[in-house]
Amino acid sequence: MTQPLWQPSQSRIEQTNLWHFIQSVNASHHLNITDYHQLHQWSIDHSDLFWDQIWYQCGIQSSHKGSVIIEHDNKMPGAKWYPEAKLNFAANLLKFRHDSTALIFCGEDGAREEISYALLYQRVAALVGGLKKYDIKPGDRIAGFMPNVIDSIVAMLATASLGAVWSSCSPDFGINGVLDRFGQIEPRLLFTTDGYYYNGKTLNSLERVAGIAASLPSIETIVVCDHVTQAADLSLLHNAVPNKAIHLKDFIDVNATEIEFVDCSFDDPLYIMYSSGTTGVPKCIVHGIGGTLLQHNKEHFLHTDVSPVDVMFYYTTCGWMMWNWLVSGLSLGCTVLLYDGSPFKTPSILMDMAEREKVTIFGTSAKYIAAIEKAGVKPAQSHNLQHLKSILSTGSPLSHESFDYVYREVKRDVLLASISGGTDIASCFALGCPILPVYRGELQCRGLAMAVDIFDDEGKSLRQTKGELVCSAPFPSMPIYFWQDHDGKKYHDAYFDQFTNVWAHGDYGEITQHGGVIIHGRSDAVLNPGGVRIGTAEIYRQVEIIEDVLESIVVGQNWQHDVRVILFVVLRPGRVLNEALIRTIKQQVRANTTPRHVPEKIIQVSAIPRTISGKIVELAVRKVIHGEEVTNKDALANPEALDLFVNLSALSS
Numbered sequence: 001m002t003q004p005l006w007q008p009s010q011s012r013i014e015q016t017n018l019w020h021f022i023q024s025v026n027a028s029h030h031l032n033i034t035d036y037h038q039l040h041q042w043s044i045d046h047s048d049l050f051w052d053q054i055w056y057q058c059g060i061q062s063s064h065k066g067s068v069i070i071e072h073d074n075k076m077p078g079a080k081w082y083p084e085a086k087l088n089f090a091a092n093l094l095k096f097r098h099d100s101t102a103l104i105f106c107g108e109d110g111a112r113e114e115i116s117y118a119l120l121y122q123r124v125a126a127l128v129g130g131l132k133k134y135d136i137k138p139g140d141r142i143a144g145f146m147p148n149v150i151d152s153i154v155a156m157l158a159t160a161s162l163g164a165v166w167s168s169c170s171p172d173f174g175i176n177g178v179l180d181r182f183g184q185i186e187p188r189l190l191f192t193t194d195g196y197y198y199n200g201k202t203l204n205s206l207e208r209v210a211g212i213a214a215s216l217p218s219i220e221t222i223v224v225c226d227h228v229t230q231a232a233d234l235s236l237l238h239n240a241v242p243n244k245a246i247h248l249k250d251f252i253d254v255n256a257t258e259i260e261f262v263d264c265s266f267d268d269p270l271y272i273m274y275s276s277g278t279t280g281v282p283k284c285i286v287h288g289i290g291g292t293l294l295q296h297n298k299e300h301f302l303h304t305d306v307s308p309v310d311v312m313f314y315y316t317t318c319g320w321m322m323w324n325w326l327v328s329g330l331s332l333g334c335t336v337l338l339y340d341g342s343p344f345k346t347p348s349i350l351m352d353m354a355e356r357e358k359v360t361i362f363g364t365s366a367k368y369i370a371a372i373e374k375a376g377v378k379p380a381q382s383h384n385l386q387h388l389k390s391i392l393s394t395g396s397p398l399s400h401e402s403f404d405y406v407y408r409e410v411k412r413d414v415l416l417a418s419i420s421g422g423t424d425i426a427s428c429f430a431l432g433c434p435i436l437p438v439y440r441g442e443l444q445c446r447g448l449a450m451a452v453d454i455f456d457d458e459g460k461s462l463r464q465t466k467g468e469l470v471c472s473a474p475f476p477s478m479p480i481y482f483w484q485d486h487d488g489k490k491y492h493d494a495y496f497d498q499f500t501n502v503w504a505h506g507d508y509g510e511i512t513q514h515g516g517v518i519i520h521g522r523s524d525a526v527l528n529p530g531g532v533r534i535g536t537a538e539i540y541r542q543v544e545i546i547e548d549v550l551e552s553i554v555v556g557q558n559w560q561h562d563v564r565v566i567l568f569v570v571l572r573p574g575r576v577l578n579e580a581l582i583r584t585i586k587q588q589v590r591a592n593t594t595p596r597h598v599p600e601k602i603i604q605v606s607a608i609p610r611t612i613s614g615k616i617v618e619l620a621v622r623k624v625i626h627g628e629e630v631t632n633k634d635a636l637a638n639p640e641a642l643d644l645f646v647n648l649s650a651l652s653s
Helices: 017-029 036-045 047-057 089-093 117-133 150-161 175-185 206-215 235-240 289-303 321-332 349-356 366-374 400-410 489-495 536-543 579-592 618-625 639-645
Strands: 101-107 112-116 141-145 165-169 189-193 195-198 201-204 221-225 245-247 269-274 284-288 311-314 335-340 361-365 390-394 415-418 420-422 427-431 452-455 467-471 503-511 517-522 549-559 562-571 601-604
Touching (some): 017 036, 017 047, 017 289, 036 047, 089 150, 101 117, 101 150, 112 117, 117 150, 141 150, 141 175, 141 206, 150 165, 150 335, 165 175, 175 206, 175 284, 175 536, 175 579, 189 206, 206 221, 206 235, 269 289, 269 321, 284 289, 289 321, 289 427, 311 321, 321 335, 335 349, 349 361, 361 366, 366 390, 366 400, 366 562, 390 400, 400 415, 420 503, 427 503, 427 517, 452 503, 489 503, 536 549, 536 579, 549 618, 562 579, 579 601, 618 639
Parallel strands (some): 101 335, 141 165, 141 189, 165 269, 189 221, 221 245, 311 361, 361 390, 390 415, 562 601
Antiparallel strands (some): 101 112, 195 201, 269 284, 420 427, 467 503, 503 517
């Protein structure tokens, strides 16, 4: 822990955007900052000056900036950034119109498509022309039920060009999961593909889309993009929702070649993302235009060292905030690489792509790194990764062994950045730094201008001790509100209920002696298999539809450097959990949520522990199956039920 696994050379440090940024800050403000930690402290103490420097250095495009950087800088929530500014998100991602490569798409089936910045602009312009025929206005919601393809980005950019609001789910979501999300925001238009590929299978999306559209009367038009066929058969949609489906080629306006970007306020809505749905239907988290743009520019430019020569990749779907994060790389002129399909179709399929496309920044999950190690993949021996400068990992904490594996078997001279943030902030609280060393098991640093701290239960700051990860000052990418949360109560309760005027993120972590961060997991009951956050309520809603199941409780079990989903069920009297019932439960969950929600193990129990007020206690059960003590049994109506979960042999394999 005391010796770094990797240390950037001085010459590499002095070539980074971050190093040059420090020199600019010193020159502009007559300072003598010499290292990252001094810069971080200055960015906290003078966040207004920091964000204005980001605006300037990253070339944020706006028709009007205004003279005010922040109002109410001591309020969380309540702070207002750049209240006078007028700008457009898509205009910033489409500010380059040259022939350099903007996007490369690679599919698991071997498909590849590449488009320049000039062509991307043209494709967005044509789609904007189509949207205008439907009189799309600022604030209208447009949804995507899309794989991670170029058409998804074009649709998002066209939406943002008009000041409308984009929201997306990946096509592996079941109908109920989609309706739980899109049903709340009532989109006017729905973009989809005819299908997608996953793990060697061709999957049809249109059957699911027909069911979604039939249940969402707000949808006026379904725009179908060809992906698995040359000309999708729309008859299924025509039968389910007559006169609503149209091919993309018939929707666009090929004569529209220029985009009139709609001027928006800094805090106008850009994206609607979704919480994991732990206690009910997912919360609809609304992110603003300016805050998302500024925060992503900071993280790409300074923390990830993105420049126009980079090829940046992140394995993600359109249902995860890392997709939104990745796309913002266009604002810095780099090449954004998309992949859709299984990351394990062959053990080295993503490494093959990284070599072929000369990837410089490779983003993935902790689960992926652990999986390719188990599969015996040794890219340092089998692949030419000379262009690779950074590997990013998120979704769940990266194990110490995975740090070792990367430097032993992937590449010795590479920055390995474990990063952590979330959908709530559409960005990171802790992440990489190109001028700092990498220590085993640690995230390198707290984000610039993010007043990240670790608190004990009384709100006192901790160092080298585990506690609640918090942020004690406003930052631009805080949600602007939750959808239909008219009095702001849901928003307040989600982050500000634990500590007054302080954002409590729900992560359990610590700040190390190096100024790095260790994340020990979520401090609530959210499941996290493979780095994908899953709400227990999404599983309960499916399991308890089944006739034989009276009630259930689901928890995550730490297993082989990951988390696996464990479901406990109480059945009707006389019923026994057999293989047929297990299959039924798994099929129900898979069909209506995603494959990641499917429990790894299902175990029958006779009772489930509850609080006196009747709530099931997932965290208590999770502690018991990990051999930890439950100290708050007085809060339980039936504490004896916890004994049913002690030393279960089924959980040892």
